[in-house]
Amino acid sequence: MFVHLHRVKKSYGTGETAAVVLKGVDLELGKGEVGVILGPSGSGKSTLLNLIGGIDHADSGTVTVGGSDVTGLNDNGLVEYRREHVGFIFQFYNLIPNLTVGENVEVVSHISKAPLPIDQVLEAVGMLDKKSRFPRELSGGEQQRVAIARAVVKNPQLLLCDEPTGALDFNTSRDILKLLQSINGDYGTTILMITHNTAISAMAHRVYKVRDGEIVETLANASILPAERMEW
Amino acid sequence: MGLGRKTRRTILERKAQYFGTAALIALSCLLYTLFNQLSFNTDAGTAAFVTDYAQEDASFVTAAPLSGISGLEARFGLLIEQGESFDDTVSEGRTLRVFAEMSKVNKYAVIKGRPLSAENDLLLDPAYAKTNGISIGDTITIRGSSFTVAGFMSLPHYIYPLKKESDLLNAPGSFGIAVIGKDKYKSFETESHFYSVKVMGNAGTNADAKLEELKKHLKQQGTVILKWMNTDENPRVTLSTSKMDSMKTIGSIMPVAILLLTCVLTAVVMQRMLARESVIIGTLYAQGYRRGEITRHYLCYPLFVALGGAVAGTVLGLAALRPMLDYMTGYFNIPIASVSLSITHLAVSLLLPLGLLLVSVYAAIRRKLVHTPIELLRGGGEQRKTGFLERRAKLDRLKFAAKFKIREQLRSVPRSLFLLLGVALATMLLLLGFTMKSSIDYMLKDSYESTYKYRYEYMFNSMRQGAPPNGGETFSAAPFASGPGSPINFTAYGVISDTHSISLNNRNGKPIAFDRVVITKPLAERLNVKPDDTIKMVSKLDSRLYSIKVDEVADSYVGELLFMPLESFNELLGFPAESYLGVWSQQPLNIPDHELLSSSTAAEMRQAFDSLTQPMQAMLGVISLLSFMIGLIVIYVVTSLIIEENKDNISLMKVLGYRKKEVYSLILNSSAVTVVLGFLLGVPLLVFSLKAMYRSLADSAGIVMPVKMSVVYVGVGFVIIYLIFELSKAMSKKKIAAIPMAEALKSRAE
Ligand SMILES: Nc1ncnc2c1ncn2[C@@H]1O[C@H](COP(=O)(O)OP(=O)(O)OP(=O)(O)O)[C@@H](O)[C@H]1O
Ligand SMILES: [Mg+2]
Numbered sequence: 001m002f003v004h005l006h007r008v009k010k011s012y013g014t015g016e017t018a019a020v021v022l023k024g025v026d027l028e029l030g031k032g033e034v035g036v037i038l039g040p041s042g043s044g045k046s047t048l049l050n051l052i053g054g055i056d057h058a059d060s061g062t063v064t065v066g067g068s069d070v071t072g073l074n075d076n077g078l079v080e081y082r083r084e085h086v087g088f089i090f091q092f093y094n095l096i097p098n099l100t101v102g103e104n105v106e107v108v109s110h111i112s113k114a115p116l117p118i119d120q121v122l123e124a125v126g127m128l129d130k131k132s133r134f135p136r137e138l139s140g141g142e143q144q145r146v147a148i149a150r151a152v153v154k155n156p157q158l159l160l161c162d163e164p165t166g167a168l169d170f171n172t173s174r175d176i177l178k179l180l181q182s183i184n185g186d187y188g189t190t191i192l193m194i195t196h197n198t199a200i201s202a203m204a205h206r207v208y209k210v211r212d213g214e215i216v217e218t219l220a221n222a223s224i225l226p227a228e229r230m231e232w
Numbered sequence: 233m234g235l236g237r238k239t240r241r242t243i244l245e246r247k248a249q250y251f252g253t254a255a256l257i258a259l260s261c262l263l264y265t266l267f268n269q270l271s272f273n274t275d276a277g278t279a280a281f282v283t284d285y286a287q288e289d290a291s292f293v294t295a296a297p298l299s300g301i302s303g304l305e306a307r308f309g310l311l312i313e314q315g316e317s318f319d320d321t322v323s324e325g326r327t328l329r330v331f332a333e334m335s336k337v338n339k340y341a342v343i344k345g346r347p348l349s350a351e352n353d354l355l356l357d358p359a360y361a362k363t364n365g366i367s368i369g370d371t372i373t374i375r376g377s378s379f380t381v382a383g384f385m386s387l388p389h390y391i392y393p394l395k396k397e398s399d400l401l402n403a404p405g406s407f408g409i410a411v412i413g414k415d416k417y418k419s420f421e422t423e424s425h426f427y428s429v430k431v432m433g434n435a436g437t438n439a440d441a442k443l444e445e446l447k448k449h450l451k452q453q454g455t456v457i458l459k460w461m462n463t464d465e466n467p468r469v470t471l472s473t474s475k476m477d478s479m480k481t482i483g484s485i486m487p488v489a490i491l492l493l494t495c496v497l498t499a500v501v502m503q504r505m506l507a508r509e510s511v512i513i514g515t516l517y518a519q520g521y522r523r524g525e526i527t528r529h530y531l532c533y534p535l536f537v538a539l540g541g542a543v544a545g546t547v548l549g550l551a552a553l554r555p556m557l558d559y560m561t562g563y564f565n566i567p568i569a570s571v572s573l574s575i576t577h578l579a580v581s582l583l584l585p586l587g588l589l590l591v592s593v594y595a596a597i598r599r600k601l602v603h604t605p606i607e608l609l610r611g612g613g614e615q616r617k618t619g620f621l622e623r624r625a626k627l628d629r630l631k632f633a634a635k636f637k638i639r640e641q642l643r644s645v646p647r648s649l650f651l652l653l654g655v656a657l658a659t660m661l662l663l664l665g666f667t668m669k670s671s672i673d674y675m676l677k678d679s680y681e682s683t684y685k686y687r688y689e690y691m692f693n694s695m696r697q698g699a700p701p702n703g704g705e706t707f708s709a710a711p712f713a714s715g716p717g718s719p720i721n722f723t724a725y726g727v728i729s730d731t732h733s734i735s736l737n738n739r740n741g742k743p744i745a746f747d748r749v750v751i752t753k754p755l756a757e758r759l760n761v762k763p764d765d766t767i768k769m770v771s772k773l774d775s776r777l778y779s780i781k782v783d784e785v786a787d788s789y790v791g792e793l794l795f796m797p798l799e800s801f802n803e804l805l806g807f808p809a810e811s812y813l814g815v816w817s818q819q820p821l822n823i824p825d826h827e828l829l830s831s832s833t834a835a836e837m838r839q840a841f842d843s844l845t846q847p848m849q850a851m852l853g854v855i856s857l858l859s860f861m862i863g864l865i866v867i868y869v870v871t872s873l874i875i876e877e878n879k880d881n882i883s884l885m886k887v888l889g890y891r892k893k894e895v896y897s898l899i900l901n902s903s904a905v906t907v908v909l910g911f912l913l914g915v916p917l918l919v920f921s922l923k924a925m926y927r928s929l930a931d932s933a934g935i936v937m938p939v940k941m942s943v944v945y946v947g948v949g950f951v952i953i954y955l956i957f958e959l960s961k962a963m964s965k966k967k968i969a970a971i972p973m974a975e976a977l978k979s980r981a982e
Contacts, residue, residue, distance in 0.1 A: 050973075050974070053887075055887055055973045055974070056973075056974075076891075079886075079889055079890070079891050079892075080889070081889075082887065082888065082889035083888075083889025083890070083891075084889070086889070088887055088888065094880065094884050096881050096884070098622060098639045098640070098642075098643040099635075099636070099639055102628075103627075103632070103635055103636070103639070106632045106635075107632070107636075107885070107888065108888055110631075110632040110633075111888075111889065111890060111894065134622075134623075150888075
């Protein structure tokens with residue numbers, strides 16, 4: 001398995017105020033697959049994603065990505081791991097406001113060993129014509145396309161998305177999902193996506209249902225639906 | 233309103249910015265208060281001489297004792313008192329001028345110790361006492377009588393104790409003054425006396441007229457006046473005031489400029505802080521807070537910075553006033569009974585920062601509240617626009633790091649301007665210290681040592697003729713003014729044409745021959761003459777007018793001097809051929825004391841110059857230290873502003889896999905260019921303002937100095953500024969490291 005979590009636990013705070021957020025999570029996702037995490041607010045989805053992305057340390061258990069043990073890495077090791085292998089997409093895009101579209105993509109490409117050409121990636125997300133615009137001059141959907149371009153320009157093995165369509169309307173959301181699906185197809189990128197929208201599970205190979213810090217159900221999906229045919 | 237806690241927490245969260253700017257205000261208030269209250273007190277001290285100690289308006293010497301003094305006093309509304317003094321040779325080359333205590337005019341002012349009471353009490357001038365290691369309570373012997381030093385004093389007509397009027401510098405190692413009781417003085421049975429006159433009442437401009445009347449009346453009566461001098465031309469008074477003026481020139485303009493600049497700088501920082509609060513303002517506004525309530529809340533921040541800074545700075549300035557005053561009075565010889573405070577300066581120091589900051593922040597808030605809550609929630613008015621420069625910058629061909637840094641600087645022009653001006657200010661202050669120090673060093677080392685080649689100077693008390701004492705070289709000197717009533721005074725020297733005692737170079741560094749008329753550069757500048765121009769000069773001895781053609785200007789800053797061949801000097805003034813007034817020599821000469829007006833050594837001259845510039849040098853030390861602190865605070869505040877404003881970006885970079893070093897470099901080095909530009913801006917600004925300052929120094933204090941800016945000092949200045957930058961970067965690293973990655977994941981876009 002490309003992504004493998006074994007008995008991962010995480011809690012915040014200490015003593016009386018300690019809150020156990022992940023209570024021993026097991027998760028598996030194959031290479032080149034799309035996984036979707038579903039669950040109510042506060043159930044620990046983001047925490048889980050952050051552990052996989054190497055943004056946070058697990059308290060116990062192991063996180064293995066592409067055969068290497070992420071939990072065994074120190075802070076500098078995690079930096080190198082994120083730098084080489086992981087792409088992030090956030091709900092609120094998080095573009096750097098005073099850099100242009102092209103420059104926002106360059107933020108990542110200039111630190112990667114073998115980045116894809118910026119123009120090619122912008123072309124792929126349909127933003128090449130707006131390369132020298134500033135983020136505030138773009139719609140939310142356009143900003144999210146730029147964020148996707150930024151995440152894929154390093155050609156990561158793993159793409160982590162935390163509610164990428166959470167702030168977008170139906171049509172725009174579907175376009176973004178289409179884009180993610182085509183990236184998965186074209187580059188073979190493994191994608192793990194958090195969503196509140198159960199309909200999105202239709203495009204995933206695996207669906208994980210999280211409740212109270214535990215994965216209560218894992219579904220394998222044999223018939224992947226193309227994003228443009230999804231409705232909700 | 234429940235926002236009080238927010239104020240406190242915000243200030244504590246952004247300590248660097250709030251406490252940094254408060255410290256900046258505090259520093260400039262300290263400077264302002266210290267220097268201005270200092271001037272105020274020294275001014276009061278000088279005024280006290282006139283009022284409390286009855287400084288003479290004129291003094292004169294008559295051939296025979298003056299009779300009918302009380303009649304003259306009544307007739308012209310004057311106070312006239314006979315003054316007496318004699319010179320006591322304490323030891324080889326050391327003279328103490330002993331005055332009899334006066335009761336109506338020129339009353340002594342006790343600076344330290346107690347007034348005269350016992351018969352054998354004596355008061356000394358503090359510089360002489362200090363240089364010669366005499367303390368209060370010591371016993372000294374004068375003409376066989378022993379005296380107890382009761383204290384230190386200053387005489388209103390001898391504030392700056394010059395041995396002779398033509399001296400420019402006093403040499404406390406070889407000359408000092410003392411006062412003893414009138415009765416005791418009588419026992420010495422000496423002859424020298426003079427009369428001191430003070431015009432009674434608030435005479436003002438009328439004084440000169442009254443003195444003229446007195447002079448005319450005395451002449452009509454057949455009194456022979458040997459010498460007459462009004463106080464405004466008494467160098468023993470005017471040189472002291474000019475020393476003080478030199479301090480005041482530096483001490484008054486600069487703190488005001490610094491205070492204004494720091495206020496502007498702080499206002500910029502406050503507005504940046506406000507800009508970041510848009511969303512919160514919008515939220516408060518949306519939830520029904522009134523404009524007034526929001527305004528009041530945000531005025532708390534400048535109130536904290538301005539009030540905290542101003543109060544702290546003013547208090548510190550007042551605390552430093554007394555020791556600084558003691559130090560200064562030591563040099564200026566003025567009595568300061570008790571420290572008094574100028575209410576105006578106190579008010580400016582406390583209220584100027586407050587006023588400026590409150591007004592500028594108030595205006596900024598009002599501008600924000602013009603927007604609807606929705607607009608504010610979306611990031612608020614101006615933030616949504618892309619700056620003109622940002623849009624126009626064509627950066628495509630640059631490396632990413634360069635692009636990022638330039639964008640960071642363009643993002644907030646006021647912030648970059650704050651940094652630019654702050655660094656320029658720090659550079660100016662720093663280089664000011666260095667440059668003035670090198671000017672002074674240059675004058676001491678290059679000018680004095682390369683010009684004065686003799687080691688001993690002897691001035692005779694009467695005209696001499698014939699061969700000089702063995703090993704001596706003859707010369708003459710006389711005081712002149714550049715015209716009747718002109719304030720430009722200079723000394724003219726007659727020197728032998730193959731002199732080995734004086735050496736001057738022209739502009740090209742070639743030695744000047746003394747077979748011609750040479751003037752020094754400071755004098756040439758003040759008179760505004762070039763070689764081959766003719767100047768007018770009035771003798772201060774006989775008031776006759778002469779004109780003389782200048783052949784050459786010497787590149788020397790030793791003073792305002794004119795040199796001509798001794799023969800021409802004698803011819804011009806109508807002295808007998810081959811006569812002279814003094815000799816220069818390499819070895820001490822054996823000349824009886826009674827033939828001498830004065831003797832001095834080149835070393836004494838240097839010492840005297842050093843003491844003349846010492847208060848200035850002390851001030852320069854303070855200024856250099858302050859500039860270091862201002863530079864550090866400005867750069868540190870801007871760095872923390874940049875970090876604050878880039879919190880999300882830093883967090884994002886961490887998530888994206890940027891290494892620590894890469895984040896430091898991108899964020900912290902973004903202002904490197906601005907720092908360098910600020911330095912480059914500071915250098916010409918300094919040269920410009922230094923020229924202006926030296927000009928006013930020359931006008932007010934008669935100290936003419938060259939603007940000497942050595943490449944080495946500029947280099948050292950740059951290194952220091954850059955070190956400050958590196959230091960503030962090092963101090964900021966922890967802050968960057970502390971920003972959590974989760975910040976990027978939770979926060980929303982602009
Ligand atoms: N830094 C933190 N310190 C303390 N508790 C935290 C921290 N981050 C998250 N939590 C807690 O952990 C729990 C899980 O948070 P998490 O962000 O993973 O939820 P989520 O499933 O992503 O919710 P949502 O769908 O609302 O984004 C929450 O109860 C939250 O309060
Ligand atoms: Mg979440």
